[in-house]
Amino acid sequence: MNDAYAVYPGSFDPVTYGHLDLIKRALSIFDGVTVAIAKNIGKKPLFTLSERLGMMQQATRSMKRVKVEPFDGLVVDYVRRKKAKVVIRGLRMISDFEYEFQMALTNRKLDRRVETIFLMPSENYAYLSSRLIKEAAALGARVSDFVPPFVERRLKEKLRRK
């Protein structure tokens, strides 16, 4: 039953505890979740597509029913090719809501059969953003409360080399 699979698209640059919390919540509802990592994102990513894929795979290793894949082009086209119908997005704060609402309505116009559903992350991660974590790490902060240990190491290596 393909309908019971959900697609969770994003740039995941890098994966945070907030993303992982959301994937677990989605797994409690759907038979499986495909994490779809965008090849091209608006701004230049810190990590390459292959690094972002690798980190997500490592972070979700212990979760059954999770697949990690790259994608290119429109989310709705990807969802259709996967014969899925549901896109999952996290809803953290108001500014999120605005952007997400606009995206979801645009996606709906592009393909009426794809439905976007919103999940709320744990309140402990309600304020997490990959951007803030990268900024904090670049300034020397310990970010072990925000990302898995191996991601923190990767962040440090990456930012040192820059």
Add this chain to the structure above:
Amino acid sequence: MNDAYAVYPGSFDPVTYGHLDLIKRALSIFDGVTVAIAKNIGKKPLFTLSERLGMMQQATRSMKRVKVEPFDGLVVDYVRRKKAKVVIRGLRMISDFEYEFQMALTNRKLDRRVETIFLMPSENYAYLSSRLIKEAAALGARVSDFVPPFVERRLKEKLRRK
């Protein structure tokens, strides 16, 4: 598989095209939807519980896989008794978001196993609210764009008698 059933709680005083749009979207994702109509709501409802149940049943008559039931007490207790795990809510606008966010987090604290997911109604119903419809109808407005014809008639009868 009970997990694939979702509960859509509310006061539905009365049912609007916005509610029906949301139920259809939920049916495209879940195996079934139980519309749970709250017996007691904060403010005094215009329609009795039995009237609200009757109107929702009539409005969803043609939809398979929809059950309409009254409920009393906590939403999370009802969901657990139904052996369901998912609560559905519509997300129309910012003010919605605030209240819904607060409710969903409170429900999560009350029962960690119940997950709330948010769906977006069609942009044509993004501004609909039962309250505004009742106000408009009370002032003599035609509300046929907002509610099914039989609900419009019931609204008129009810408001005339007041």
Add this chain to the structure above:
Amino acid sequence: MNDAYAVYPGSFDPVTYGHLDLIKRALSIFDGVTVAIAKNIGKKPLFTLSERLGMMQQATRSMKRVKVEPFDGLVVDYVRRKKAKVVIRGLRMISDFEYEFQMALTNRKLDRRVETIFLMPSENYAYLSSRLIKEAAALGARVSDFVPPFVERRLKEKLRRK
């Protein structure tokens, strides 16, 4: 040319400097402004309809091209009867925006020919609300920064008698 007249509906319980600022702005755009004072408003008003009319008339006495009238029923019906096309509303803050947006879209559905436009009050009045002023006056505050002197006197008399 009736189109150049605008209707400014509200409860004005009582009129504030924020309302008067908005009327002046509207007069700089339109040939005339009709202030339409709602007979019935959701919550019980502090001042009677006739008191609210009287205070608004006194406050706008020096402004040419302003008419003050009571109205009952739907705003859009009133606007149509006046052969006007434009409804004016002030936009103070976010919460305003939500409610106003919902109202304006509902009104548009009720009559497509009526257009709502939004004006911004002076930043000095961006936070004024009749409700807060009444609450403050009831607790003994001087409200001379918020309402004309004669309105402040009327507020005091009214609240003393309660």
Add this chain to the structure above:
Amino acid sequence: MNDAYAVYPGSFDPVTYGHLDLIKRALSIFDGVTVAIAKNIGKKPLFTLSERLGMMQQATRSMKRVKVEPFDGLVVDYVRRKKAKVVIRGLRMISDFEYEFQMALTNRKLDRRVETIFLMPSENYAYLSSRLIKEAAALGARVSDFVPPFVERRLKEKLRRK
């Protein structure tokens, strides 16, 4: 040095872990905090003034430098009488922000010498509201995650008797 004392006004109907979290944060900044419990609040409170005072006193018993007092009338007048200058408010969510912003600006107009500052509660309490807790308790929910044990007991007794 009176200036280093801050006033934390509210209805506290009843006190929650969110309020207590805020008081602790304020104590890390100010020499002392006076919790000022409003005698009259807009809507009828569930607990009497004396019950609300008693519960707050019990909940803050172990905190030095906290005083609990009733107040009546305008917050700014109370602050002035106390020879304090700072009002503390918690900022949980957007809707809060709107209302708080409006209140703080009105208070500033009423007395320019009183400054309102905003603190952020722990993210664990970011969604707590006395209203939601009362609603949940009335429907039979355990609210031990939200309020101290003795407050939970008082809520149950109060709601049973209703």
Add this chain to the structure above:
Amino acid sequence: MNDAYAVYPGSFDPVTYGHLDLIKRALSIFDGVTVAIAKNIGKKPLFTLSERLGMMQQATRSMKRVKVEPFDGLVVDYVRRKKAKVVIRGLRMISDFEYEFQMALTNRKLDRRVETIFLMPSENYAYLSSRLIKEAAALGARVSDFVPPFVERRLKEKLRRK
């Protein structure tokens, strides 16, 4: 009567059905509308000024009382030179509101005689943004629901050449 003319400034990169909907609404209120296309915009536009002018002219060809012009420098200076007094802006969503509010207040400080009014686009275009349309088109989406056919063709040509 110059006052009855309104100026609708923007980058229009490219014109969307949302913009055209707003122009029609403005025409129902004002004697004429001048669409003022900004020469320099913050980020580099996809289309040149002359292309943006050409597309807007073609899209508004059938509308009498619409003029399309380029402008450079401050909006308020342009409005004054045109002997107009009213600036029109669309208000789609919250994030809009913030930015627009800030802009309008800044413009008011720069020239007190220029008034900004806000109109609401049709709910069918409430989520449209030139940016999202360009992103979607760049990823291969059909955007015929969002822009006139000739604009869709121009978007495809432009994005192919990039």
Add this chain to the structure above:
Amino acid sequence: MNDAYAVYPGSFDPVTYGHLDLIKRALSIFDGVTVAIAKNIGKKPLFTLSERLGMMQQATRSMKRVKVEPFDGLVVDYVRRKKAKVVIRGLRMISDFEYEFQMALTNRKLDRRVETIFLMPSENYAYLSSRLIKEAAALGARVSDFVPPFVERRLKEKLRRK
């Protein structure tokens, strides 16, 4: 007593009347305020660090108990080195709130001992932003309502040379 000192961090590119209003408010609460000017900010600043320091020093010359310093790295580390505990931020509008909330929660995770408090600027500066002022000045606007005269001159010189 170091605790009574507060740190006001920012890019101040350039200092505006809004910033100065906030510093004065903070001085009414705290024994002293250290304005900490960020060396590196996300986007390239218009003014160099040394220019931003100089302008802030000149603008706060008459205020006792204000220190102006550059800082690099994490705000929380700087605050700790200064043996201070309080970070001050201005809260102008909703979009501010979102970002500020996220920042403050991230900072709290990085160092639990640092508390962020929010102050409201005067309503006359509620809409001011360094970005909008730079944009307006670049287009030839007089910005004397927004910044001190010597800053206006510096803005003109800087923008002429570009």
